Amino acid sequence: MPKGYAIKDVKNWTDFQVIDFDLKKPADDDIDIAITHYVDCIGDGEGYMVDTYNSIWPDGSIAQGGYSTNIRTPEQFVFPIPDGMKSEHAAPMLCAGLTLYSPLRRNNVGPGKRVGIVGIGGLGHFGVMFAKAMDAEVIAISHSASKKEDALKMGASQFIATKEDPNWFERFKNKPFDLIVNTASSAAVDIPAMISALKVDGSIISVGMPEDLIQLRVQNLAMRCSSIGSSHIGSKVEAMEMLKLANEKNVVPWIELIDMKDCSKAIERVSKGDIRYRFVLKQDLEKPE
Amino acid sequence: MPKGYAIKDVKNWTDFQVIDFDLKKPADDDIDIAITHYVDCIGDGEGYMVDTYNSIWPDGSIAQGGYSTNIRTPEQFVFPIPDGMKSEHAAPMLCAGLTLYSPLRRNNVGPGKRVGIVGIGGLGHFGVMFAKAMDAEVIAISHSASKKEDALKMGASQFIATKEDPNWFERFKNKPFDLIVNTASSAAVDIPAMISALKVDGSIISVGMPEDLIQLRVQNLAMRCSSIGSSHIGSKVEAMEMLKLANEKNVVPWIELIDMKDCSKAIERVSKGDIRYRFVLKQDLEKPE
Missing domain, CATH: 3.40.50.720 (NAD(P)-binding Rossmann-like Domain)
Structure with missing residues (x-):
């Protein structure tokens, strides 16, 4: 099982834990898209609190952003791509x-x-x-x-x-x-x-x-x-x-x-x-x- | 009679003429206040088109702003000071x-x-x-x-x-x-x-x-x-x-x-x-x- 980092409490985002997670098998035409912001902030400013690409996680590892093979993110930072795009x-x-x-x-x-x-x-x-x-x-x-x-x-x-x-x-x-x-x-x-x-x-x-x-x-x-x-x-x-x-x-x-x-x-x-x-x-x- | 400059046409403000004008005798407690902007612009941007203090008039003379002894200005740039101030x-x-x-x-x-x-x-x-x-x-x-x-x-x-x-x-x-x-x-x-x-x-x-x-x-x-x-x-x-x-x-x-x-x-x-x-x-x- 691959290891990942999960944010237990987004409001106090320094609190991470290492978890095991399952991968969905990617479809042939899947392109991984990095959701690179985890933030304790709402509205238009939310992108400015934390930036994971090239950032250092609490254990010292460097976030890979769009080069990641897997991405996990709190549900409020996931959004649909419009049908047809x-x-x-x-x-x-x-x-x-x-x-x-x-x-x-x-x-x-x-x-x-x-x-x-x-x-x-x-x-x-x-x-x-x-x-x-x-x-x-x-x-x-x-x-x-x-x-x-x-x-x-x-x-x-x-x-x-x-x-x-x-x-x-x-x-x-x-x-x-x-x-x-x-x-x-x-x-x-x-x-x-x-x-x-x-x-x-x-x-x-x-x-x-x-x-x-x-x-x-x-x-x-x-x-x-x-x-x-x-x-x-x-x-x-x-x-x-x-x-x-x-x-x-x-x-x-x-x-x-x-x-x-x-x-x-x-x-x-x-x-x-x-x-x-x-x-x-x-x-x-x-x-x- | 003192001489002054008058703007004939504010919309094309380079068109000046030298005029004679009468002075109102200042009251003892008058303080001359310079209205320093003559502009072809409306609303919040109006102050940015022309600035007369230290500016050069079409005849080469330098505008004196608040150091002027007389001031003449188009009526749209004159406004009342509140009663009691x-x-x-x-x-x-x-x-x-x-x-x-x-x-x-x-x-x-x-x-x-x-x-x-x-x-x-x-x-x-x-x-x-x-x-x-x-x-x-x-x-x-x-x-x-x-x-x-x-x-x-x-x-x-x-x-x-x-x-x-x-x-x-x-x-x-x-x-x-x-x-x-x-x-x-x-x-x-x-x-x-x-x-x-x-x-x-x-x-x-x-x-x-x-x-x-x-x-x-x-x-x-x-x-x-x-x-x-x-x-x-x-x-x-x-x-x-x-x-x-x-x-x-x-x-x-x-x-x-x-x-x-x-x-x-x-x-x-x-x-x-x-x-x-x-x-x-x-x-x-x-x-x-």
């Missing part, structure tokens, strides 16, 4: 998709709003599709023009290649953004320039995680009553809303499905930028005895 | 007061919210009083303990002296802040430490204007879905609400009233920190012929 489409939504859906929703994206998505990759392509599904005007902002055609297909009304058009933000001062979601993992993005293209009370939400420091002056933010924030995936409430929206508006991630045993190839290709736009790993590993 | 109390509210009221209101401060005010000076003392008047729990955060007694009188439920208690934010991780308004004009304030004491979706609003850069990592913000923002005074709507609240809840600024001819002494004392908490200048200058 393929598992390989649901899977990347529960991390990359929700990472973009959550800041769009928290910032009230909808009809009449102008949203910029910086970086058109695994994260950003969800941003373009979800903001469009929420009936906002979406402007895709990328380094080069190579993804222009794709971004317009995803729902962007305009595409900006910053390499060719470095002063793009000047044009938007008279038709400024309500929200810019920055998915770039490089700190080379010019944050003060983007702030100058925000509406009063507009926000930049950075969901890319550059290692470098953000550097800016308070004065940049003061002149537009603006803010820079970040967020971390999203809540169950948001996940369920996102799945419903995706099903209703036919938001389909652009993915490449490969076997989990080939994940090192996927990682190599990600580092070369050779994926449009998200790999999904299909579980094909031996189950532990 | 002294001019010397209204005056500092229209800049320092509104600078604090606006971020409190925009961040929905009210009963059940925990608000930190960093820096107990001309700005911060309004933050403590207004947050208390809005029925929030207010925690005053200052460098030294010298203002403790005052801050508790203003309505703070707790006072933190960061010099004596440098790890104060650790204590708040289990009872975190909804909002921290930072009035410090020094960048020495430890922003990442303050972020760690925010609730999920909490904000830091910096209304102090340090010349140094803010430096922080996106990851600091991501773990609490938090943001750092700023704002710039406030709107007419907010100003009228603030005055109404101040009148109803008896919010009285802690001021020292001096003649405008002594303003150089006031500036010296401000630079030494020798004012609790705001100078108000009474107009006593000769009117221009």
Whole structure:
């Protein structure tokens, strides 16, 4: 029998016990989806208390997240995937998709709003599709023009290649953004320039995680009553809303499905930028005895 | 006759003309209050389009703001001071007061919210009083303990002296802040430490204007879905609400009233920190012929 960790009391979640559990035999088309949050918190903040992926359990072992072969979670953190949605489409939504859906929703994206998505990759392509599904005007902002055609297909009304058009933000001062979601993992993005293209009370939400420091002056933010924030995936409430929206508006991630045993190839290709736009790993590993 | 500038068409505000105008003879207890915003914008964002203090008019002259001897403004930017409120109390509210009221209101401060005010000076003392008047729990955060007694009188439920208690934010991780308004004009304030004491979706609003850069990592913000923002005074709507609240809840600024001819002494004392908490200048200058 495999061993697992069970939370006896979610309200005091440090209290774990090691248990034996039975595995359901996976069906051929099953994809294991990690429910990575165990939290003593309700509502939209629930994802922020504990994050199991790469986290250390009370016995010192490291949580494997989506690389786990088995997952056990309290029932309040399990939710249905809508009928008709393929598992390989649901899977990347529960991390990359929700990472973009959550800041769009928290910032009230909808009809009449102008949203910029910086970086058109695994994260950003969800941003373009979800903001469009929420009936906002979406402007895709990328380094080069190579993804222009794709971004317009995803729902962007305009595409900006910053390499060719470095002063793009000047044009938007008279038709400024309500929200810019920055998915770039490089700190080379010019944050003060983007702030100058925000509406009063507009926000930049950075969901890319550059290692470098953000550097800016308070004065940049003061002149537009603006803010820079970040967020971390999203809540169950948001996940369920996102799945419903995706099903209703036919938001389909652009993915490449490969076997989990080939994940090192996927990682190599990600580092070369050779994926449009998200790999999904299909579980094909031996189950532990 | 003195000369002035008049805006012919507020919607296209670059169109000015020089006009002659009559001066009303000031009454002995008049204090000139600058209405410093002329904007083509409605609602809460109206303060962000043009700022006349220190701004350059179309002919190259510099706007004097509160140091003006005469002020003319479009009627939509003039509003009444509530009956019973002294001019010397209204005056500092229209800049320092509104600078604090606006971020409190925009961040929905009210009963059940925990608000930190960093820096107990001309700005911060309004933050403590207004947050208390809005029925929030207010925690005053200052460098030294010298203002403790005052801050508790203003309505703070707790006072933190960061010099004596440098790890104060650790204590708040289990009872975190909804909002921290930072009035410090020094960048020495430890922003990442303050972020760690925010609730999920909490904000830091910096209304102090340090010349140094803010430096922080996106990851600091991501773990609490938090943001750092700023704002710039406030709107007419907010100003009228603030005055109404101040009148109803008896919010009285802690001021020292001096003649405008002594303003150089006031500036010296401000630079030494020798004012609790705001100078108000009474107009006593000769009117221009």
